[in-house]
Amino acid sequence: xxxxxxxxxxxxxxxxxxxxxxxxxxxxxxxxxxxxxxxxxxxxxxxxxxxxxxxxxxxxxxxxxxxxxxxxxxxxxxxxxxxxxxxxxxxxxxxxxxxxxxxxxxxxxxxxxxxxxxxxxxxxxxxxxxxxxxxxxxxxxxxxxxxxxxxxxxxxxxxxxxxxxxxxxxxxxxxxxxxxxxxxxxxxxxxxxxxxxxxxxxxxxxxxxxxxxxxxxxxxxxxxxxxxxxxxxxxxxxxxxxxxxxxxxxxxxxxxxxxxxxxxxxxxxxxxxxxxxxxxxxxxxxxxxxxxxxxxxxxxxxxxxxxxxxxxxxxxxxxxxxxxxxxxxxxxxxxxxxxxxxxxxxxxxxxxxxxxxxxxxxxxxxxxxxxxxxxxxxxxxxxxxxxxxxxxxxxxxxxxxxxxxxxxxxxxxxxxxxxxxxxxxxxxxxxxxxxxxxxxxxxxxxxxxxxxxxxxxxxxxxxxxxxxxxxxxxxxxxxxxxxxxxxxxxxxxxxxxxxxxxxxxxxxxxxxxxxxxxxxxxxxxxxxxxxxxxxxxxxxxxxxxxxxxxxxxxxxxxxxxxxxxxxxxxxxxxxxxxxxxxxxxxxxxxxxxxxxxxxxxx
Amino acid sequence: xxxxxxxxxxxxxxxxxxxxxxxxxxxxxxxxxxxxxxxxxxxxxxxxxxxxxxxxxxxxxxxxxxxxxxxxxxxxxxxxxxxxxxxxxxxxxxxxxxxxxxxxxxxxxxxxxxxxxxxxxxxxxxxxxxxxxxxxxxxxxxxxxxxxxxxxxxxxxxxxxxxxxxxxxxxxxxxxxxxxxxxxxxxxxxxxxxxxxxxxxxxxxxxxxxxxxxxxxxxxxxxxxxxxxxxxxxxxxxxxxxxxxxxxxxxxxxxxxxxxxxxxxxxxxxxxxxxxxxx
Numbered sequence: 005x006x007x008x009x010x011x012x013x014x015x016x017x018x019x020x021x022x023x024x025x026x027x028x029x030x031x032x033x034x035x036x037x038x039x040x041x042x043x044x045x046x047x048x049x050x051x052x053x054x055x056x057x058x059x060x061x062x063x064x065x066x067x068x069x070x071x072x073x074x075x076x077x078x079x080x081x082x083x084x085x086x087x088x089x090x091x092x093x094x095x096x097x098x099x100x101x102x103x104x105x106x107x108x109x110x111x112x113x114x115x116x117x118x119x120x121x122x123x124x125x126x127x128x129x130x131x132x133x134x135x136x137x138x139x140x141x142x143x144x145x146x147x148x149x150x151x152x153x154x155x156x157x158x159x160x161x162x163x164x165x166x167x168x169x170x171x172x173x174x175x176x177x178x179x180x181x182x183x184x185x186x187x188x189x190x191x192x193x194x195x196x197x198x199x200x201x202x203x204x205x206x207x208x209x210x211x212x213x214x215x216x217x218x219x220x221x222x223x224x225x226x227x228x229x230x231x232x233x234x235x236x237x238x239x240x241x242x243x244x245x246x247x248x249x250x251x252x253x254x255x256x257x258x259x260x261x262x263x264x265x266x267x268x269x270x271x272x273x274x275x276x277x278x279x280x281x282x283x284x285x286x287x288x289x290x291x292x293x294x295x296x297x298x299x300x301x302x303x304x305x306x307x308x309x310x311x312x313x314x315x316x317x318x319x320x321x322x323x324x325x326x327x328x329x330x331x332x333x334x335x336x337x338x339x340x341x342x343x344x345x346x347x348x349x350x351x352x353x354x355x356x357x358x359x360x361x362x363x364x365x366x367x368x369x370x371x372x373x374x375x376x377x378x379x380x381x382x383x384x385x386x387x388x389x390x391x392x393x394x395x396x397x398x399x400x401x402x403x404x405x406x407x408x409x410x411x412x413x414x415x416x417x418x419x420x421x422x423x424x425x426x427x428x429x430x431x432x433x434x435x436x437x438x439x440x441x442x443x444x445x446x447x448x449x450x451x452x453x454x455x456x457x458x459x460x461x462x463x464x465x466x467x468x469x470x471x472x473x474x475x476x477x478x479x480x481x482x483x484x485x486x487x488x489x490x491x492x493x494x495x496x497x498x499x500x501x502x503x504x505x506x507x508x509x510x511x512x513x514x515x516x517x518x519x520x521x522x523x524x525x526x527x528x529x530x531x532x533x534x535x536x537x538x539x540x541x542x543x544x545x546x547x548x549x550x551x552x553x554x555x556x557x558x559x560x561x562x563x564x565x566x567x568x569x570x571x572x573x574x575x576x577x578x579x580x581x582x583x584x585x586x587x588x589x590x591x592x593x594x595x596x597x598x599x600x601x602x603x604x605x606x
Numbered sequence: 607x608x609x610x611x612x613x614x615x616x617x618x619x620x621x622x623x624x625x626x627x628x629x630x631x632x633x634x635x636x637x638x639x640x641x642x643x644x645x646x647x648x649x650x651x652x653x654x655x656x657x658x659x660x661x662x663x664x665x666x667x668x669x670x671x672x673x674x675x676x677x678x679x680x681x682x683x684x685x686x687x688x689x690x691x692x693x694x695x696x697x698x699x700x701x702x703x704x705x706x707x708x709x710x711x712x713x714x715x716x717x718x719x720x721x722x723x724x725x726x727x728x729x730x731x732x733x734x735x736x737x738x739x740x741x742x743x744x745x746x747x748x749x750x751x752x753x754x755x756x757x758x759x760x761x762x763x764x765x766x767x768x769x770x771x772x773x774x775x776x777x778x779x780x781x782x783x784x785x786x787x788x789x790x791x792x793x794x795x796x797x798x799x800x801x802x803x804x805x806x807x808x809x810x811x812x813x814x815x816x817x818x819x820x821x822x823x824x825x826x827x828x829x830x831x832x833x834x835x836x837x838x839x840x841x842x843x844x845x846x847x848x849x850x851x852x853x854x855x856x857x858x859x860x861x862x863x864x865x866x867x868x869x870x871x872x873x874x875x876x877x878x879x880x881x882x883x884x885x
Contacts, residue, residue, distance in 0.1 A: 009771070009795030011786065073787050080786075086770030086795065087786035095775040095784075102787065347777075364774065369654050369674055519754065519774070519781035520655050523693070526700035529732055529779045537730070556726075563696030566669045566689055567657040574668065 008086055015078035022067035023079055026059045053083040057362035061094050062304075062343060069105045069159050076102075085362065096364045096518075098142070098346025099157060099304050105138070108159055113142035113305065115153040117266045118458065118494050119423040120144075121508055123151035143348065143512055144266035144462075145305050148423035148494070149430045155305045168308040172277055175430040175447070183409075183417050184393050185433045188277040196312055199319040202280040208325060210396040214288045215333045217399065222292040223249060226395060228403025230415035234270075234390040235260060235351070236463065236489045237571070238478050241391055242403075247375035248293040251383035257290045257298035258379055258386040260356055264303055264348040265461035266512065267492035270419040271389040273431045275302070275309035278393070279316035283339065285392035287326065288399060290337040293385045297338055301356050304344045313341055348516035352570050353378075353386045355518065366520045367570035390419055390491075410436030414477035418488070422447040424495040425454075434476070441472030443493060452497030456588055460489025462509050463575035465582035487578075503542065503589045506580055507535040513576040524573030527564040531557060531577055538589065554584055615681035630672040630683060631659060639685050642694060642716040644701075645755035646673040647805055649868040650765045653756045658697045658716070662687045669693055695720035703727045704779070705734050706750045709809035732779065741790045744877050745803045746817045749782060751810035758783060758802035758811060766870040771795035772802070800876035804859055804869060815856045826851055834861070837875040842866060844875050855879045 015023070031053065060083060064075040071094045080087040094100045105111075112132055116125045125141075132139045140157070147153035147167060156164050174189030176182060187194040187205055195201035202208070214222050227242030248255055259282065263271040275282055286298050302310045317339050320326045328336045342360050344350050350359045354368035357379045378384020394416055398406045407415045414436035420443050423429045427448025434443060440457065444450055454469045465486050467474070474484050481488045496502060510532040519525045534553050541548050561577035568574055583589050610626035617637035624633045629652070634641045644656040652674035660669035664682035669689060684690060698717040702724030707713045717724070739747040754774070762772050771794045775784035785794040803811040812820075819825040830851045837844040844867045849857040858876050862869040 009769075011789060011793060073789075076786060086773070088771055088773040088775075088784065088795065091784065091786040092773035092775045096777055369671065515778060517778040519776070519778040521657050522655070522697045522700055522753070523657055525754070525779055525781070526704055527696070530700065530703070530727055533727070533731060559692070559696060562689075563693045563700075567660045567693035567697060568668075569654070569657070 008080060008084065010077050010081055010087060011073065013073035013077050015072075015074040016068070018067055019064055019072065019075040020078055022063040023060045023075070023082060026063045027053070027056055027082055030056055030059075054085055054362035055360060056083055057085055057090060057093055058342065058345060058359060061090075061097075061100055062345060065100050065345075066158060066163070067160055069108065069111075070101045070103060072104070083362075089363075093362065093364055096347060097304075097344075100345055107138055109138045110159050110161075111138045111140050111157040113140045113145065113155040113157060115143070115145040115147070115151070115155075116141045117144040117462075117508065117512060118505065119148045119267070119429070120151040120153050121505060122424065122496070122500055125152045128152045128154075142305070142346075143516065144264065144268075146263055146269045146272050146303070148267050148269055148421060151423070155307075163304075163307040165305075165308055168276070172273075173430075174273075174277075175428050176432060181435075182433050183397060184274070184390065184419060185278075185431070187281065188273070194278070196277050196279055197315055199280060199316070199323050199325075207280050208284055208331075210399045211284050211287055211291075211325065211331065213399045214291055215331065215335070219249060219292045219294060222288060222399055225398050225403035226292070229394075229398045229406035230403075231391065231394050231398060231406070232414070232478065233387060234394075234418070234491065235388045236265070236460070236487070238488075241387060241395070244375060244387075245289065245293050245385050247373075248295075248383045248385040251376055253294060254297070254382055255293055255295040256379045256382055256384045257286060257293060257295045258353075258356065258360075258384055259286055259298065259300040259392065260351060260353060260386050260388045261300055261302040261306070261309070262344045262351040262356060263306070263388070263490070264351050265463060265490040265492065266509075267421055267423055267458065267461045267494045268490040269421050270431055270491055272306050272309050273419075274389045274393060275306070276312050279309075279312040280320065281393050281396060282313065282389045283316050283320055284325070285389075285395045286339065287320075287330070287337050288395055289385055289387065289392060291335055293383075295385070296336045297340070299340050299342055299360055299379065301342045301344060301350070301360060303350075304346050310341060310343060317341070347518075348512075349518045349570075349572055352572060355570070356386070357384070364518070366518045367572075369569060411475070411477050411479070413479040418476065418491060420476065420491045420493050422493050422495070424458075425451045425497040425500075426495050427451055436477050437475055439472065440467070440474045440476055440493070443476055444472070444495065450495050450497060452499060455496045455498045455500060456502065456583075456586060458492065458494040458496070458579065460487045461492040461494075462512055462579055463487075463571070464489040464492060465578050466586055466588060467582070468586050486582075502583060503535075503539060506583045506589050507532070507539055509579050510535045513572065517572060517576070521567070521569045521573065523564045523567040524569070524576060527560045527568075527573065528576050531560050531580060534560075535580070535589075550584065557581060557584065613677050613679045613681075615677055615679065615683060617683050618685055624677050628677050630661060630663075630670065630675045630677050630681070633677045633681075633683070634661070634672055634685055641672055641685065642698075642712075643673060644713065644753060644807055645757060647757060647862075649862050649870070650757055650760045650805065653760065655756050656697065656753065658694055660690060660693050660697075661685045662690050691720055695722050698722040699724050699726075701753050703731050703733070705753055705808070706748075707753075707808060709751060710753075710807060713808070739791075740814075740817075742792055742798075743814050744798050745800060745814055746812050747783075748810050748812065751808045752783060753808055753810070754781060754783070755807060757805040757807065761801040761805045761870065762796075766801050766868070767797070767799050769795055769797050769799070771797070798873040798877060799871060800858075800873070801870045804871075804876075813857050819851075819856060825856075830856065837871070839874045839878065844871055846871070846875055848879070855882060 060079045145153040177189035194205045231241045232238040350365040355365040359365040374384045456466045514528040514532045517528045564573045622637045654671035654674040659672045661672045662684040699722035736749040833848045845864045847859045860867040
């Protein structure tokens with residue numbers, strides 16, 4: 005190849021086959037014949053193929069357990085990506101490794117965050133290792149209702165989650181009044197693997213209603229509904245769609261299913277158990293915004309959700325609900341799934357675009373916003389599955405009816421992910437307006453004496469037992485200086501030593517910072533070091549001084565909030581600071597603990 | 607020049623007018639306000655990664671990077687508010703706490719101005735500590751000085767050279783500028799144009815001539831003369847700046863504002879000067 009400098013390492017037959025299969029499935033012959041290359045090589049070729057970089061790296065990792073120099077060179081040659089850039093992408097993701105693992109086993113990823121941490125993930129890791137199992141300590145795997153969560157990265161066979169083989173049990177199954185969850189876990193069961201079952205349960209009525217209303221009509225109803233994004237930023241969905249629809253085409257719709265906020269498993273539950281609803285709602289988004297192509301970016305640790313979505317897309321296409329001229333409407337829409345590879349930051353919308361495009365998942369500076377410069381630089385509507393599924397009822401019943409549900413500032417219903425010390429961890433749906441205490445009661449209440457709740461995830465904040473009356477609405481949380489985030493309610497009883505939990509939160513951000521901007525790249529490290537210092541002091545019985553450390557953490561926090569590029573840096577210190585403000589860390593651990601925080605902070 | 611209407615904005619209370627499409631940084635310059643920059647260069651696309659140039663824009667929730675934020679009519683910008691001073695201080699302090707800025711005098715000067723105290727993180731603070739990479743006779747890479755400003759990657763990539771020999775690899779504090787699998791430069795796609803060295807703000811990338819002189823404690827920039835000439839190799843007409851110490855060329859650069867080079871050169875102009883000394 006003349007265009008790119010490729011090193012001397014060559015791919016093995018297995019590596020070559022794995023990569024070529026991915027490329028051929030999308031583009032036809034993987035290897036570019038020279039005459040074609042000379043005519044159509046260079047930049048145009050790169051643009052055309054680069055989005056296959058992540059799937060190609062997945063194929064290599066799965067087949068031989070790592071990204072070898074020879075394998076990387078083959079990917080670089082086939083996709084016309086400079087090897088240094090391909091290496092930069094490969095080293096960005098948790099699920100890829102660039103050194104020879106020295107074994108041919110599956111690798112068991114064990115979650116070490118929050119609910120899994122307090123349920124004994126360290127012991128589980130030690131147990132697996134002692135048994136000769138290849139393991140990887142992983143950030144939150146999105147299975148917080150069933151700690152200790154595990155995900156198995158397959159070697160030459162598909163990735164899998166053993167717990168997914170068990171029949172799914174929704175705590176609220178069959179209850180009246182469910183909206184988003186009404187098709188999940190009820191009897192008679194709506195089969196998530198069958199489009200006939202979905203249609204029989206009322207599926208695709210919303211798409212028909214959308215066609216009846218027309219694109220502008222759909223957007224008007226979504227605006228009128230007051231629906232706000234459920235990923236944490238709470239941006240009005242209709243406003244976003246209208247902005248995209250008024251931009252010149254081509255336009256795209258992207259489903260942000262890179263659910264990685266520690267404590268969050270709502271989108272996984274929806275995708276696994278109601279995949280057709282996610283796809284129908286995405287099709288409506290495409291219709292409303294005038295997009296003919298949509299992408300679903302599913303986090304890599306969700307193999308079952310990916311499988312269910314792929315099946316749903318295939319069946320919907322077969323039934324004429326996707327593809328050309330959907331339901332004789334003249335509307336064309338196709339959907340493509342992309343698997344993430346382990347990077348919290350790729351849940352940030354512009355990082356997600358870069359990831360799909362085959363670049364490092366580094367966030368872009370905003371403005372410009374995705375509504376004008378999104379995926380491949382085109383106007384893009386990006387929403388998460390929960391937000392999208394809300395649209396089904398809005399289109400059928402109208403925005404006004406939807407706006408009657410919930411409160412004035414927070415319309416509709418909301419999914420909350422309950423984990424930790426509650427009687428029945430799991431996913432719960434309530435109309436906006438329910439208080440924190442009411443939501444905890446739905447899950448059978450707190451087991452033991454409540455010490456604190458982590459609300460909103462790692463990017464959220466701790467609240468104390470005196471917050472149970474807080475309405476879990478956008479405005480209610482804001483008034484309390486908290487955030488609903490992605491709907492995380494993680495309960496800790498008084499038996500938990502929160503210093504390791506908070507230190508792990510700091511480590512999470514240190515590990516997940518993409519490294520692009522200085523405030524976050526270094527600030528998350530310095531924050532973690534402060535907590536390690538507190539831990540070290542306490543370990544030797546030294547008095548835990550918090551005063552000067554609190555000042556330092558405050559300074560780090562202000563810089564990360566003000567000067568970081570994206571939301572990761574903006575929120576990386578929120579939970580840590582709330583823990584200090586509530587006096588949750590700094591007290592001595594162990595027996596004799598009366599549950600009342602004391603120590604350096606007071 | 608653009609025939610669009612110029613935009614008017616306020617910088618620290620003073621109205622300035624800049625051409626449409628100008629950045630807030632341009633507006634700060636027009637207002638005579640000096641702004642620290644690190645990852646910004648006139649001849650590169652802003653990557654707004656270092657965040658040292660942040661300013662406060664009225665109505666914005668966070669500070670904005672002046673290098674890459676387009677100036678808009680009616681913007682109200684503060685460049686010396688508490689928030690701006692604090693973030694600039696912390697960025698400089700963070701950098702100083704993790705890497706060696708001793709050969710980046712501008713950063714040290716700004717650090718002093720904003721009161722950065724990199725040593726307050728103590729001896730336990732993680733720093734970048736790697737062996738200096740010396741793989742050829744033309745330039746060295748000292749990662750302990752690297753602030754990850756992306757300038758070298760930009761210069762090697764589509765801002766100048768289109769060689770793509772280096773990229774950012776890894777994540778977070780472990781991110782490094784790297785060839786594929788950290789392969790040595792002679793085995794990589796590097797064509798030794800030296801444009802990465804020319805844009806490096808901290809001497810993490812250093813011409814071997816400068817490195818050797820510094821090692822011998824004989825690097826004397828104050829004694830150097832700079833002579834501008836035209837490269838004699840081909841007909842393009844690149845301008846060279848010959849940095850001469852003790853009647854010997856020790857470094858070759860090109861003026862950033864030169865219409866042919868925009869500061870960039872090829873291996874011949876950058877490194878092929880030995881014949882001048884007859885050896």
